[in-house]
Amino acid sequence: MDTTNSQGIVTVPPSLSYFCVYNPSFGDTDDSQSDQLLYYTSKKTVPMDVKIRQVGLAQGLYELFSISAPYCRVFSPSKPCENVHTQKNRLAFYEPEPDYWIHISIELGHVKKVIKDKEGKPKTTIDYLDSNLHDSGVKRMLKLGYEMYRIFNGPFEYTVRTDGIKALKNKLEEFFANWVFEWDFEKTELTKTVDGILYMPLSDSAESQITSFVNQIQSDYEFISDMFVIWQNKLVYRGNGAIPVNNVRGIWRHLVSYIAERDEHDREIENKRKNKEAEKVSTFMGFTRNISGSNLLSYFSTTPKVSPSTSPTNSTSHNPSTAPLETNGLLSPSTQVFIPGPSNFLLGPTNLHGPDGDIHPVKVYLSKNSNSSNIRTVDHQHDVDESDIEEYYLVAYKQNALTLVFFIPLNSLEGSAKVQEMVFYRSFHNYLTSQSEEIIKILNENHEKSKKLGRTDIDKEYRYLFFNKMTLAVKSSLYPFSSNGSLTSSSRGLTITSEMAHALCELHEDLEKYPQLTEIYTRSSTNFWIVGKRSEGRVLYIVVPKKEASLAEVEDDVRRITAIYFSGDNIY
Amino acid sequence: MKNIRDIVASMDMKVEDPQSVNWCRHRKHFFILSSAGKPIYTRYGDESRISGYTGVIQAIVSFFVDAEDSIRCINAGNHKFVFLLKGPLYLVAVSRTNESETQLRDQLNYLYNQILSVLTSTQLTRIFEQRINYDLRLLLGGTEPFLDNLATSMSDEPGFMLGSIQCVRMNKELRDKIGSILQIVKSKDLLYAMLIANNKLITLLRPKRHSLHSADLHLIFNMVNGSSTFRSAESWTPICLPKFNNKGFLHAYVCYITGNVCLLLISPDKDKFFELSDAKSIIVEELTSCNALQAIEEVSQSEGYSIADVGAAGLRHFIYKSRKHVQYTSPTFMAPYNDPHEKQKLFKLYRYTHDRMHSRIRPLKVHYYVSPTETILGWITSTFELYAAFGPLISKSALTNSSHTLLKWIKKEEENLFILNSQVF
Numbered sequence: 001m002d003t004t005n006s007q008g009i010v011t012v013p014p015s016l017s018y019f020c021v022y023n024p025s026f027g028d029t030d031d032s033q034s035d036q037l038l039y040y041t042s043k044k045t046v047p048m049d050v051k052i053r054q055v056g057l058a059q060g061l062y063e064l065f066s067i068s069a070p071y072c073r074v075f076s077p078s079k080p081c082e083n084v085h086t087q088k089n090r091l092a093f094y095e096p097e098p099d100y101w102i103h104i105s106i107e108l109g110h111v112k113k114v115i116k117d118k119e120g121k122p123k124t125t126i127d128y129l130d131s132n133l134h135d136s137g138v139k140r141m142l143k144l145g146y147e148m149y150r151i152f153n154g155p156f157e158y159t160v161r162t163d164g165i166k167a168l169k170n171k172l173e174e175f176f177a178n179w180v181f182e183w184d185f186e187k188t189e190l191t192k193t194v195d196g197i198l199y200m201p202l203s204d205s206a207e208s209q210i211t212s213f214v215n216q217i218q219s220d221y222e223f224i225s226d227m228f229v230i231w232q233n234k235l236v237y238r239g240n241g242a243i244p245v246n247n248v249r250g251i252w253r254h255l256v257s258y259i260a261e262r263d264e265h266d267r268e269i270e271n272k273r274k275n276k277e278a279e280k281v282s283t284f285m286g287f288t289r290n291i292s293g294s295n296l297l298s299y300f301s302t303t304p305k306v307s308p309s310t311s312p313t314n315s316t317s318h319n320p321s322t323a324p325l326e327t328n329g330l331l332s333p334s335t336q337v338f339i340p341g342p343s344n345f346l347l348g349p350t351n352l353h354g355p356d357g358d359i360h361p362v363k364v365y366l367s368k369n370s371n372s373s374n375i376r377t378v379d380h381q382h383d384v385d386e387s388d389i390e391e392y393y394l395v396a397y398k399q400n401a402l403t404l405v406f407f408i409p410l411n412s413l414e415g416s417a418k419v420q421e422m423v424f425y426r427s428f429h430n431y432l433t434s435q436s437e438e439i440i441k442i443l444n445e446n447h448e449k450s451k452k453l454g455r456t457d458i459d460k461e462y463r464y465l466f467f468n469k470m471t472l473a474v475k476s477s478l479y480p481f482s483s484n485g486s487l488t489s490s491s492r493g494l495t496i497t498s499e500m501a502h503a504l505c506e507l508h509e510d511l512e513k514y515p516q517l518t519e520i521y522t523r524s525s526t527n528f529w530i531v532g533k534r535s536e537g538r539v540l541y542i543v544v545p546k547k548e549a550s551l552a553e554v555e556d557d558v559r560r561i562t563a564i565y566f567s568g569d570n571i572y
Numbered sequence: 573m574k575n576i577r578d579i580v581a582s583m584d585m586k587v588e589d590p591q592s593v594n595w596c597r598h599r600k601h602f603f604i605l606s607s608a609g610k611p612i613y614t615r616y617g618d619e620s621r622i623s624g625y626t627g628v629i630q631a632i633v634s635f636f637v638d639a640e641d642s643i644r645c646i647n648a649g650n651h652k653f654v655f656l657l658k659g660p661l662y663l664v665a666v667s668r669t670n671e672s673e674t675q676l677r678d679q680l681n682y683l684y685n686q687i688l689s690v691l692t693s694t695q696l697t698r699i700f701e702q703r704i705n706y707d708l709r710l711l712l713g714g715t716e717p718f719l720d721n722l723a724t725s726m727s728d729e730p731g732f733m734l735g736s737i738q739c740v741r742m743n744k745e746l747r748d749k750i751g752s753i754l755q756i757v758k759s760k761d762l763l764y765a766m767l768i769a770n771n772k773l774i775t776l777l778r779p780k781r782h783s784l785h786s787a788d789l790h791l792i793f794n795m796v797n798g799s800s801t802f803r804s805a806e807s808w809t810p811i812c813l814p815k816f817n818n819k820g821f822l823h824a825y826v827c828y829i830t831g832n833v834c835l836l837l838i839s840p841d842k843d844k845f846f847e848l849s850d851a852k853s854i855i856v857e858e859l860t861s862c863n864a865l866q867a868i869e870e871v872s873q874s875e876g877y878s879i880a881d882v883g884a885a886g887l888r889h890f891i892y893k894s895r896k897h898v899q900y901t902s903p904t905f906m907a908p909y910n911d912p913h914e915k916q917k918l919f920k921l922y923r924y925t926h927d928r929m930h931s932r933i934r935p936l937k938v939h940y941y942v943s944p945t946e947t948i949l950g951w952i953t954s955t956f957e958l959y960a961a962f963g964p965l966i967s968k969s970a971l972t973n974s975s976h977t978l979l980k981w982i983k984k985e986e987e988n989l990f991i992l993n994s995q996v997f
Contacts, residue, residue, distance in 0.1 A: 030578075053575055057635055060576030060628070061646065079649030085673070087642045131933050135647065503934055510928070513670075516943050522928070523938035551940060552968040 014109040014133050014185040017089065018042035021156075021172055022055050025099050026165065038100075038156075038165070039172035041180060058093055058103045083135050090133055094142040100156045102142050106185055108133060133185055134505045136512065137193045141183060144195060149175050151250045154365035158389060189479060190504040190541060194467050196474025197249050200234035206446040210237050213439045217404075220431070223415030225392070228252065228405035231443045233259060238471075242390075243407070244369045245472050251364065251405065255396060258346050259403055343429060346403060347396035352426045361419040362394040363410070393419045397432050401447075402440050404432065458561060463494050464542040465504070466565045475565070478504075478543075494545050500528060504541055507532045511539060521551060529554045535566045579631045600667040602683060602723055605629060606700065607660050612708045613683075613716065615723050619709060629664055633657065645673045656680040660700035661687070661708075670920060672927040675733060679726045682790065685814045686722050689791050690715050693818040721798035725790075729771070730891050730919065733926055734957070736786045736898045737793070740772045742871050744987040746864065751775045751995035753858045757837075757851035758997045763822060764838040767829075768796060769872035773899075774833070777995040785815035786898055792824070796834050802826045806852070808845045811838075825849065829856050830865055832872040879903040884977040886970055888946070890960040891922060892982055894990055901982070901989045909961075918946075922959045925950035929957075940968075949975060 004010045020040040027035030033052050040051050061081040084091040088110075094102045109129045117123040153159065153175060159168045202210065214227050214237060228248070229237035233256045238248050343350045347362050368390050391410040396403060408415035418424040459477040466475045478496050507520060511532050520532045527547040531554065533540045542561055544554050603622065604613040609630030611619040633655065636643045646653040654676040656663040663680040688696065691711060699706050726732045754765045754777040764784060767774035771793050778784055795811065796802055810821040825837040825848035835855065837848045859865040879889060882903070889909055893900040908914045921943075929936045929950050939950035947962040949971060960978065962971055982989065
């Protein structure tokens with residue numbers, strides 16, 4: 001949103017110009033060039049020949065610098081072109097699968113001023129804020145977009161092989177169309193660039209109880225090959241290692257947005273009940289249950305949003321105590337009546353007494369972890385190979401603060417059958433309701449205990465971010481806001497200013513660029529210190545706003561935090 | 573408007589050239605081409621072989637110009653391609669040295685200024701206005717060695733990055749003596765007079781109202797350095813100093829008076845060779861008679877002072893720039909940095925520090941970091957910039973103490989390390 005201050009200076013934030021997905025091998029003759037374009041969307045309408053020229057530029061850059069191009073081994077750079085900085089724009093390129101490219105152009109944020117020139121005439125000057133858009137943040141967004149697309153739609157090549165190019169184009173459009181323009185490039189939070197998973201630490205006893213809980217369920221239901229356990233929005237149990245850690249992150253992130261929606265929904269119901277409006281039919285705008293990019297809005301944008309989708313919801317709900325239902329067929333797809341029923345399935349039918357036909361199980365495509373006993377780091381550029389894909393049905397169950405996520409492989413005959421049957425969900429629901437009581441108590445105790453630990457004092461006093469590259473675990477006290485936007489009690493300390501946020505991103509990029517550096521201390525022109533420390537796969541970023549402190553004094557502060565997070569018994 | 577992809581596809585690159593394999597291995601390339609895509613200069617190799625490549629560069633630049641934008645930088649893994657568009661000339665740096673976009677563009681600016689110093693901007697614009705396809709190589713014949721030398725110097729010396737020059741460390745009395753001797757020859761024919769040794773300034777005489785910008789000084793040093801012909805005889809050469817006046821030529825009298833020591837007398841008048849030659853003779857006579865010439869000769873034989881002179885524990889090397897005087901000082905390189913490879917690595921670290929501290933929007937006052945092989949401190953105040961290298965294990969308090977020791981020493985030695993007050997007339 002453009003903002004104008006009292007001196008008439010207009011600040012325009014960065015915004016997307018266009019976004020496209022293309023594959024040069026689909027149209028490498030002069031006539032067929034438009035076949036390369038698999039998906040294109042832009043702020044303004046753009047004629048086809050301009051689109052082709054933009055794709056041509058992207059490819060020209062790639063070929064110019066590529067190692068494989070037979071006629072040009074001029075510079076042999078280690079990687080193909082990643083981004084282009086121009087005076088007014090930023091272009092970024094990402095090749096998630098061989099020959100498939102995602103390319104994006106962002107208009108830089110800028111500041112418009114009217115000044116007087118030498119003759120006293122008014123002149124508009126524009127200052128483009130190139131260094132406020134960090135390449136690492138943009139890259140992370142492209143990767144994240146692809147990761148989420150792939151989890152729910154499978155790799156591009158896979159779709160082309162099984163369903164054809166047209167199917168791929170449709171999937172791309174459906175997934176990216178809505179939320180590409182909701183990407184907020186102004187947000188320079190390090191948490192977004194680092195993009196880690198929030199874990200809740202468990203005591204040893206809690207951990208063993210979770211393990212037996214999970215084992216029990218998986219032995220009672222053998223077709224469930226893997227599970228996650230989430231408490232509030234934190235991951236407690238990340239499966240048995242069959243799922244690679246970036247997929248764990250993707251699924252967790254997706255569930256967290258559902259959990260937030262459901263919590264919001266539950267709060268509204270509570271309020272309505274308190275206002276004695278329980279007798280009215282509670283109707284809400286359709287919570288889309290179809291897996292499209294729309295659910296990621298709350299992750300990306302500044303204000304959480306729910307948007308309509310063109311596909312039917314997973315189910316309608318039936319509350320026996322309310323007025324007659326309106327069924328799917330009578331309503332337009334974008335306004336589904338949703339009556340909260342007794343079911344706790346977050347992914348799964350909410351009306352357990354509806355017909356089997358109402359069930360639309362969610363399918364995900366995950367990579368196989370080649371070494372299931374380890375967690376692998378995720379730096380490979382291309383990790384697709386159809387034999388590498390495992391398809392699962394995803395079912396999620398939420399009771400209070402506990403969410404359970406179940407993975408049922410498609411190639412399990414029994415599993416694939418059960419997920420289509422309402423009967424199964426009914427009995428599973430009852431089973432889980434009773435099984436979960438105990439574990440909810442245990443996790444609640446664990447959560448209360450961990451709040452009391454000294455760690456929270458550190459959280460109050462310091463602003464820091466800890467990240468473990470192996471597990472993708474992140475722990476941050478940078479932005480201590482609760483999910484409904486209000487300040488939590490631990491936020492009494494410093495507020496991270498936009499200058500600090502940018503400085504943190506720059507420090508992060510430095511540590512990434514120079515892997516041999518073990519620590520970096522910087523003092524800004526406004527006298528706050530920012531420190532980055534690295535120890536094996538773990539990184540810590542700390543803001544120390546002590547204007548008079550010397551280098552050695554800042555180190556004392558840093559030591560208090562590294563003592564916790566870099567020690568051997570750090571559970572993250 | 574042609575599609576870039578098609579242009580690349582039709583590019584005719586001869587890779588069977590045996591030179592080409594080595595060509596790829598260079599860590600930094602500089603290219604200068606006309607806005608029509610004609611190659612003018614390449615740091616390595618032969619301009620005539622890169623016309624395919626410069627054609628593509630021109631097409632890429634035009635793509636953005638057509639969109640009312642201008643390309644600045646392309647990142648591909650470790651490679652950076654940095655563009656500087658100066659009217660009829662496009663300058664491109666291709667580097668995998670990890671230098672930043674700003675630093676590479678500054679270097680391109682120096683190369684551009686070197687061209688201006690041979691042509692002046694008036695001439696440059698006029699040429700291309702008349703003929704957009706003009707082959708500038710015709711006019712720049714003989715300039716390549718200076719461009720090459722500049723490219724090398726920019727990698728080897730911190731002065732370009734710092735925007736300042738280094739002085740010879742010498743006794744203040746001696747320097748003042750030399751300065752007063754230069755004053756003898758001042759006349760309306762003389763604009764600047766200076767004595768240089770080993771790319772460092774001994775002293776400078778200038779008009780009160782015209783200080784000499786360090787960028788111009790760098791070009792002067794480069795000119796003296798870039799050609800061995802100056803050593804053998806007195807020379808008289810036109811030179812444009814872009815910061816002084818980019819539209820016209822001055823003339824420089826260049827003569828080595830002893831060993832490594834070079835005298836430069838710069839005049840606005842192209843017909844004053846003999847007058848300036850006479851001036852040189854007077855200067856040499858005066859210097860000899862008070863034994864100053866002998867002293868200068870000795871000083872110029874030495875590489876510089878050693879870090880041991882400073883007596884700061886743990887300090888391996890430093891660069892100190894006085895912001896007020898726009899000069900820097902730095903000791904010789906002791907182990908491990910007397911190895912050229914290690915020295916380059918150290919420069920790389922200094923450049924990284926410098927770049928981060930001088931960010932346009934978020935400059936830093938202190939930048940400290942630790943690697944397995946060293947600890948680097950960057951420290952900027954209103955009066956100085958300091959870049960210092962220590963061992964990897966030094967504690968922060970020891971480092972702070974050592975830095976203070978260094979600053980005290982510099983303060984004490986100030987008048988010998990820097991030219992605090994120029995000789996003016």
